[in-house]
Amino acid sequence: MNGSLAIGKIFGIPVKLHITFLLAIPLFAWLIGRDVELTARVIEGFFNLASGIFGFLPTISIDTSLLGAEFIPYLVGVGVALGLFFGVFIHELAHSLLALRHGIRIHSITLLILGGVSSIEDDLPEPRHELPMALAGPLTSLALGILFGLMVYLVNATAISPPLAGASIFVLGYLGILNVMLFAFNLIPAFPMDGGRVLRAWLATRMPLARATKIAADIGKAFAVLMGLFGVLLVFNPILIIIAFFIYIGADQESMMVRYNVLLKDLRVSDVMAREVITVSPTTPVPELIRMMYATKHLAFPVVDQGVLTGMVTLDDVHRTPEIDRDARQVRDIMTRTLVTLPPDALLTAAFRLMTQQGIGRIPIVEGSILAGIVTRTDILRVMELREI
Numbered sequence: 453m454n455g456s457l458a459i460g461k462i463f464g465i466p467v468k469l470h471i472t473f474l475l476a477i478p479l480f481a482w483l484i485g486r487d488v489e490l491t492a493r494v495i496e497g498f499f500n501l502a503s504g505i506f507g508f509l510p511t512i513s514i515d516t517s518l519l520g521a522e523f524i525p526y527l528v529g530v531g532v533a534l535g536l537f538f539g540v541f542i543h544e545l546a547h548s549l550l551a552l553r554h555g556i557r558i559h560s561i562t563l564l565i566l567g568g569v570s571s572i573e574d575d576l577p578e579p580r581h582e583l584p585m586a587l588a589g590p591l592t593s594l595a596l597g598i599l600f601g602l603m604v605y606l607v608n609a610t611a612i613s614p615p616l617a618g619a620s621i622f623v624l625g626y627l628g629i630l631n632v633m634l635f636a637f638n639l640i641p642a643f644p645m646d647g648g649r650v651l652r653a654w655l656a657t658r659m660p661l662a663r664a665t666k667i668a669a670d671i672g673k674a675f676a677v678l679m680g681l682f683g684v685l686l687v688f689n690p691i692l693i694i695i696a697f698f699i700y701i702g703a704d705q706e707s708m709m710v711r712y713n714v715l716l717k718d719l720r721v722s723d724v725m726a727r728e729v730i731t732v733s734p735t736t737p738v739p740e741l742i743r744m745m746y747a748t749k750h751l752a753f754p755v756v757d758q759g760v761l762t763g764m765v766t767l768d769d770v771h772r773t774p775e776i777d778r779d780a781r782q783v784r785d786i787m788t789r790t791l792v793t794l795p796p797d798a799l800l801t802a803a804f805r806l807m808t809q810q811g812i813g814r815i816p817i818v819e820g821s822i823l824a825g826i827v828t829r830t831d832i833l834r835v836m837e838l839r840e841i
């Protein structure tokens with residue numbers, strides 16, 4: 453995913469932080485620091501509701517004398533944000549570990565502001581594997597929520613000073629509630645929440661996977677629209693609108709991903725690549741290159757030197773060259789030398805994924821270092837259209 457920072461590896465899976473997640477820390481610090489008193493009463497309310505249901509639990513009251521002091525609210529806010537980060541990470545890890553157990557490779561785990569994404573390497577999981585994989589995350593969140601909740605009662609029972617206990621109960625209680633909310637939110641039966649996956653796994657036992665996905669994604673989109681309308685019209689709430697927006701995009705991406713996985717299944721790059729490729733030589737002058745672009749309407753050419761692919765030159769490379777220098781330059785002065793290439797027997801889904809991940813429109817296909825053909829995003833989209841009839 454673009455805009456992510458790699459922060460490490462666990463069980464061989466790269467873990468990344470999305471830029472939106474970094475925004476969560478100051479946002480939380482601010483949201484919490486703004487009104488500690490009110491938040492403390494809300495947390496007490498939740499726990500005393502639990503104490504009301506389970507009679508053996510004591511009531512909780514939060515001493516806010518330390519919590520309210522100067523910069524402490526913001527410090528506590530950062531603590532809660534980091535705790536949430538930990539909770540989302542454990543949630544994603546649970547999905548990934550179950551996937552690994554079924555022999556599904558995990559490309560990476562990315563942590564976003566509203567949760568995480570585990571991107572799966574190969575094809576889609578089989579429905580019978582998807583169900584436990586999808587449930588693993590929310591159940592882990594529920595377990596974490598209960599664990600934080602128990603810690604609240606534990607701190608409450610110890611004899612540490614009330615102001616310090618108040619601050620600890622505030623953080624632990626907040627995290628307990630957030631993790632239970634993460635559990636509940638993810639069980640909503642709509643993509644891209646885990647509940648959408650559960651729904652798809654169930655639907656897929658009685659219909660083709662692509663249709664099951666479309667239904668789950670459409671429910672996700674409808675849900676996002678309703679949530680967005682609610683956020684705009686009834687209670688003006690920007691956070692709700694942002695969440696609705698993310699759900700809509702997520703549902704759309706999921707159905708798109710499944711669509712191409714199903715439609716492009718079993719196709720190899722060599723099945724669709726263009727074999728007659730117009731190439732340029734490293735010594736082609738840039739004005740000649742521009743003339744070729746006009747003549748062929750192609751905006752990129754592989755650069756070939758005696759049959760060997762040495763680079764790629766695109767309209768962007770021309771744009772980067774100041775107009776005044778273009779007459780004196782050759783293709784080799786402006787071309788891109790580090791190339792993404794694939795062999796002819798690579799899967800078409802792999803080519804499409806590479807294009808999406810790297811934001812490129814075409815991939816040269818090479819055998820050894822000899823150019824064998826080229827595959828473009830347009831070619832792949834056309835094949836998808838053809839396969840839908």
Ligand SMILES: [Zn+2]
Nearest residue numbers: 589590638646
């Ligand atoms: Zn999940």
